[in-house]
Amino acid sequence: MAEPATPPVDARAPFSKWPILALLNPGEHTPWLIAAVLTGVVIGSLAMQWLEWPFWTAVAAVIVCLLVPSAIKWHADQRRYGATVMGLSFLLLTQGFHTVEHVAQWVQFHVLSWDKRAAVGLLSPANSEWVHFVWNWIVVIVVALLIWRGMRNVWAWLLLAWALAHTAEHTYMFVRYLQVLGNLSALGISDVTAQGMPGFFGRDGWLARNAEICGPLLASFPGLATANRIDVHFWWNVGEASLLLLAAHRYLSTALNYTRRAAGTAATNTPTLSEKA
Secondary structure (H helix, E strand, O other): OOOOOOOOOOOOHHHOOOHHHHHHOOHHHHHHHHHHHHHHHHHHHHHHHHOOOOHHHHHHHHHHHHHHHHHHHHHHHHHHHOHHHHHHHHHHHHHHHHHHHHHHHHHHHHHOOOOOOOOOOOOHHHOOHHHHHHHHHHHHHHHHHHHHOOOOOHHHHHHHHHHHHHHHHHHHHHHHHHHHHHHHHHOOOOOOOOOOOOOOOOOOOOOOOOHHHHOHHHHOOOOOOOOOHHHHHHHHHHHHHHHHHHHHHHHHHHHHHHHHHHHHHHHHHOOOHHHHO
16 A cells, blocks of 8 residues: 655754744755855954954955855745745845844944944945945835735835835935035045935934924934934834844745645655555
8 A cells, every 4th residue: 555655854844933043044054054154254364364354354254155055045945935935035134134234333332332433333344325225225125026926914014114214314315425425526525435424313314404394393302313323223224124024924924834835735645656556
């Protein structure tokens, strides 16, 4: 008598109650991930010690080494779960690192008491207006595509609204940055940066400078009109990361379970060798 086919064992099963962990679990790619991290650490450490390169180059070396196993993992996610879940996996990892950067800046400024110009995170060259402008627009586009592809829940819509507002502020700052650079260039000044100007919110931001439009209460409201730029964008990213986690959890709770059920059904319906005989 033919024996029923055994459904494939999914290494992510222990994380079934936590679908984000199930998705991000590297599984069979773990050895490559560890090797990439160790390689990046060794290269970065040697560059810092022998070539006297700054710390951010070591961080960059680790990130570059992680690109290969990450790309392989995302390709596996696409084959196992589909393009939408793969895109969500990409966003969770990359936006997660972006949020870590802002947490690092916050710790450097508030806990380590570094100067604002020194509190630039782990990858200091990425703390520039054009990087923030481009990255936040990428986030908006990816979130919109995910919603279009099926990640529709209340948290996803709130995430899109938050990301749009966040990106609007970075767009405003980027435009001001270009304007100031143009003014400096017209004056023949090329050795002064316009990096780090305020946006809509925070100290010296649009809200604080336009009491006649928004009213004196909002123009002096604690936090909204008084916080420094590091704090403002720390909370922007904490809010965005929180909404992303909630939206992903809601969507993946259904998407991953559906994929597992489909895989189990396919395995059960696959004839065994004795049945074929």
